[in-house]
């Protein structure tokens with residue numbers, strides 16, 4: 001474990017591709033805030049260069065990037081405490097990504113489940129960027145020598161690849177330069193599922209808006225989506241194990257636990273035996289209580305996009321103070337004339 005010589009530093013990123021949802025909040029943003037409030041350096045990133053691995057309308061990309069920045073801040077990220085950046089404003093990410101393109105192997109990339117899912121049967125028509133996506137992600141993390149990356153379950157394989165790239169670079173150049181980053185996947189909501197199908201992950205790209213709670217939804221919409229969430233006819237069981245084969249019910253319990261910062265056993269002790277007619281309204285109230293202020297704050301921040309741009313410019317400056325020397329040293333190790 002090449003961790004000892006590296007100061008703990010947390011990095012994570014989210015794509016500005018619209019429809020920021022409850023899964024992003026519980027699986028990512030809310031946990032970023034927990035990290036920020038511990039005594040550790042934190043860097044959070046809008047990954048706009050990842051977003052364009054599939055076509056993005058230019059005006060929509062700019063809007064989604066600012067909206068995501070507003071989402072980070074509304075969720076509790078303080079741009080004074082954390083470094084908040086937009087990926088393309090820190091060019092060292094892309095520069096290191098090229099080097100990692102030359103370290104990572106085609107076979108490694110071809111095994112990524114996100115690539116297989118997104119490219120689907122028509123891989124020939126997918127962008128080269130979509131294939132190389134995980135090498136850019138490794139660069140996002142390693143350009144800061146980040147040691148811990150909080151993410152949802154779906155990103156675990158990409159962090160493992162990041163470790164493989166770091167290890168191969170260190171081995172090929174005979175250095176201990178890049179850390180072996182740890183994924184941090186914890187809490188009751190590392191995988192929030194669709195409200196319409198508890199076997200599918202809640203996702204930005206699901207064509208059904210009813211499948212997710214968007215962070216921009218107002219109180220009525222949030223409550224309505226929860227009331228209409230798919231469930232089964234049984235009451236909640238007494239124990240969490242009783243939810244094993246009930247993905248829709250389990251998802252709602254996980255969401256309840258994560259929103260209320262409690263563990264699932266605790267929630268079952270309180271809600272076991274309840275009918276959904278009782279549980280859903282309680283969940284809807286909780287979701288509105290937690291999310292409506294965030295969506296209202298996002299809307300307020302979006303009224304002043306100039307201020308968001310100033311925050312991101314300051315973030316980029318702070319980030320480059322870390323990333324530029326690490327890139328320089330990488331070039332030196334490789335033998336590039338500077």
Ligand code: AMP
Pocket residue numbers: 013014015016023024025026027028150151152153154155189190191192193201202203204
């Ligand atoms: P993305 O929206 O794909 O850029 O994801 C941004 C962050 O949100 C990553 O840490 C993901 O793992 C996390 N995330 C996305 N969807 C979910 C979900 N349904 N449940 C939990 N975490 C999620």
Ligand code: TRP
Pocket residue numbers: 011012013014015047050136137140141149151155158
């Ligand atoms: N691939 C991540 C996702 O889709 C987003 C991402 C890009 C990221 N770079 C990162 C997450 C670096 C953590 C660290 O969710």
